[in-house]
Amino acid sequence: MSRNPSDQVKLVEEALCMAKEAVAMDTSDGLSWSVLGNSHLAAFFNIAQNPVTLKQCMSAYHQAVSCFHFDIFEFMYSLNIIFYFIRRKIQLQGAQQICITIKEW
Numbered sequence: 001m002s003r004n005p006s007d008q009v010k011l012v013e014e015a016l017c018m019a020k021e022a023v024a025m026d027t028s029d030g031l032s033w034s035v036l037g038n039s040h041l042a043a044f045f046n047i048a049q050n051p052v053t054l055k056q057c058m059s060a061y062h063q064a065v066s067c068f069h070f071d072i073f074e075f076m077y078s079l080n081i082i083f084y085f086i087r088r089k090i091q092l093q094g095a096q097q098i099c100i101t102i103k104e105w
Helices: 005-025 029-048 051-067 071-105
Strands: none
Touching: 005 029, 029 051, 029 071, 051 071
């Protein structure tokens, strides 16, 4: 993959656009929904860490599950990445609160 950050952003945006097109072609294809979820996840980590993007990712994965035609292992891997990030964010918020409390003490 490209090392230039602007090129990388372009590639992720292009992948997201193509995944949306694939879903539009066949809304009952679970693999397309899974790819769309992966594209949203890539956008989250490479473009902007926006909670809306994570919600779109989870929504696409939910749709993939409802279609029953997708790779369960790839899906579970991606889902674990999301849960890891959420757990990590909660841990960092807790650590930040502890630091504030200690500073005030």
